[in-house]
Amino acid sequence: MTIKIYGDAGSGSLRRVTAAAKIMNIELERVNVDLFKGESQTDDFKSRFNPHGLTPVLEEGDIILWEASAINLYLADKMNSPLTGTTREERFQVLQWMFWSGEQWRTFTTTIFDERVAKTILGMPKDEAVIKFAEGKIRAAAKVLDQHLEGRKFMVGNGLTFADIDIAAPFSQVDRARFPFEEYPNLIAWHDNLLQSFPAWAATKAEVDKRMESFLESVGVNL
Template structure:
């Protein structure tokens, strides 16, 4: 049975899952959920995830939401070294994934919601929220920039789920203008992922096409 992944093509979180699946050679069925039309809040979808958020994995009777949990499930299923090649690497990967969820990605998402999402609802952004998010992003980026000095990847000498999780804010950074360009090691690492991980570059094109089309359709110019 093919694994189903529910999500919107413009979602950076779905991007994390579809990229990881592609890298691991997993055959998935993409079930599009249009977030702009509220399809994640239909009664049918809420049976999959009561939070009304994507992505969601369905593998037979198994249903998992939250992109990081989905990627951990897929990596375990495939015994993939995206989860680390040694026990020490595995725990370091988990450390960075948890850090990313609590200290990093949330602020990129918050900025997108304020600067882009509110435009679709005809609401002004709250500058105080944006500045709070920027302060948190800069604090996290400083840690990452120092960590990446002399490194090609977040953990060890190869791509892991930590890279995929932490790279997620770059999915919308050009639109939300989060201050990542201030950190050269971080910028170089992200470009290296685009240059050397075909799945990451491919999913960037998917996100760009989806969001840019939605913006144009709504008459929103950034």
């Protein structure tokens, strides 16, 4: 059965799914949802796909699923993929980092993306106090990641898992949103290794960059 994935090529959340699907050799039918035109915020999209108006969304037959991590676990379950970890202990460590990255990591990188990128596009003033608060949270989390990644190539075990993909996701927008990642050398080295070792991670980065840069240029926004 065809697996459709709805999302915008500029989205780091969609990228988590498209990269993982490539790595698992799963073919997805992409359905473009232009987030800059608000296409996920229509009543039709919300009632058919995701009441929160967020992407990515997976559709396979009668199954509709949102949240990139849940979509990835659904896809991995079909393939018995090692992206979920290779032992029972690893599988729970992968889940630990996936849940953590949603609440303690991407929440704050998304806040900075909204302040520095989305608000600039919308012509709204940035809130420097919010940026400062979110950067503090990111630095505290990045310090822990940096220590964890000392001498490691992967977040869990000896291979790529969803822990890496979920934590690496904010690197999709780092050039535009300027998260303070450069202060953490092990974090940078770990991400450089992901880009070099997994062509799907590099190819999907190029896709996000192309979409974001061409949109920003089309509306004359210089961040």
